[in-house]
Amino acid sequence: MIFDTHAHYGDNRFNKDRHKLLMSMKQNGIENIVEVGAGIQSTKDAIALSEKYDFIYSAVGIHPSEVADIDERHMEWLLSLSTKEKVVAIGEIGLDYHYNEPERLVQKKWFKRQLKLAREAMLPVIIHSRDAAEDTLDIIKSDCDIKNGGVIHCFSYSPEIAHIYLDMGFYIGVGGVITFKNSKKLADVVEKAPLDRIVIETDAPYLAPEPYRGKRNCSIYLKYVIDEIARIKKISQKEIIDITERNAKKLYRLD
Ligand code: NI
Numbered sequence: 001m002i003f004d005t006h007a008h009y010g011d012n013r014f015n016k017d018r019h020k021l022l023m024s025m026k027q028n029g030i031e032n033i034v035e036v037g038a039g040i041q042s043t044k045d046a047i048a049l050s051e052k053y054d055f056i057y058s059a060v061g062i063h064p065s066e067v068a069d070i071d072e073r074h075m076e077w078l079l080s081l082s083t084k085e086k087v088v089a090i091g092e093i094g095l096d097y098h099y100n101e102p103e104r105l106v107q108k109k110w111f112k113r114q115l116k117l118a119r120e121a122m123l124p125v126i127i128h129s130r131d132a133a134e135d136t137l138d139i140i141k142s143d144c145d146i147k148n149g150g151v152i153h154c155f156s157y158s159p160e161i162a163h164i165y166l167d168m169g170f171y172i173g174v175g176g177v178i179t180f181k182n183s184k185k186l187a188d189v190v191e192k193a194p195l196d197r198i199v200i201e202t203d204a205p206y207l208a209p210e211p212y213r214g215k216r217n218c219s220i221y222l223k224y225v226i227d228e229i230a231r232i233k234k235i236s237q238k239e240i241i242d243i244t245e246r247n248a249k250k251l252y253r254l255d
Contacts (some may be wrong), residue, residue: 001031002226003239003248004219006092006126006153006173009056012046013155013205013216021218022053026177028220031055031245034252036092036126038063040074043058043081050086057252059089059126061117067110068102075117082121088252090118091126092153093109095139097128099110108139115143118150124251125150127170133157137164144162151251154203155189166197171251175201176209176217178228190232199251200225 009018024032035050036059037043044059060081061071081087094100095107118125127150129136141239144150146168153173155162162172172193177183190198200222203206209224226244230237249255 001245002029002219002222003031003150003200003245004033004202004204004222005199005248005251006036006175007033007219008038008042008206009033009049009202010042010206011205014176017161021054022049022233025055025219029241030219030222032057032248032254033219034059034088034248035063036089038092038128039066043243045077047081047087054112057086057088057254059085059091060087061089061091061093061114061126062106062110063092063128064094064096065099065101066112067106070110075113078117079120080112082117082123087123088254089124089126089150090114090121091104091150092128093118093125093127095132096128096130096134097132097135097230099156104135108135111136111139112143115139115145118148119145122148123150124253126173127152128154130156137161149251151199153201154207156191157184158185159189166193171197171247173197173199174204174224175231176207176213176221178232179209179224181210182211187232190229195235195240196247198229199248200229200240200242 035046037046050058151171155172204217
């Protein structure tokens with residue numbers, strides 16, 4: 001069954017129907033979801049959702065756009081959460097130069113600090129990297145314990161950069177963007193990457209695939225992502241589902 005490796009169901013956009021929607025996942029073929037923290041409140045939400053629903057796991061971390069007011073006490077708090085049974089990763093953490101806010105130096109500081117946190121927690125990392133290919137790679141090379149593994153979530157760089165991450169043992173996270181008309185570069189990455197290193201993700205409520213582009217995303221729409229990967233890889237949807245599920249369980253050590 002389908003494994004959604006990255007979602008944010010704590011988001012306000014699910015306030016009206018969250019429980020009903022999550023309870024419909026199984027009948028729509030969704031077996032597991034990792035609810036990813038992107039700040040203090042969303043990390044609390046992730047823990048709460050993973051405690052309420054047996055099929056939801058959580059990741060704890062602070063997104064690069066949310067690090068402006070973070071201090072050491074938050075790191076101690078995240079470290080204490082990391083020992084909980086259903087916390088499977090540190091993330092999402094990384095660099096986002098798209099809006100350049102907060103400034104790059106601050107983003108880099110907390111990216112490095114949270115990579116150290118992942119080393120201490122001995123957990124894989126979920127990396128968010130946008131318009132920051134070079135700095136992300138430099139910091140991962142210097143500060144990440146790659147033996148704990150990780151995923152480059154919503155991969156948006158070239159096949160050459162994908163190759164470097166694959167060589168280091170990372171997984172490539174693929175979501176709704178693969179269904180967009182202008183996704184030639186990502187299609188190229190998916191075509192070249194070995195299937196046993198690709199995981200699928202929604203980033204719900206963001207990045208809904210075609211034909212729902214611009215609408216609220218949810219794990220049920222992964223069907224369209226799977227169709228597109230199957231088309232590119234020239235194998236069946238069933239095989240894509242089975243292999244990416246196995247990959248996700250390996251990434252998050254649930255096998
Ligand atoms: Ni996300």
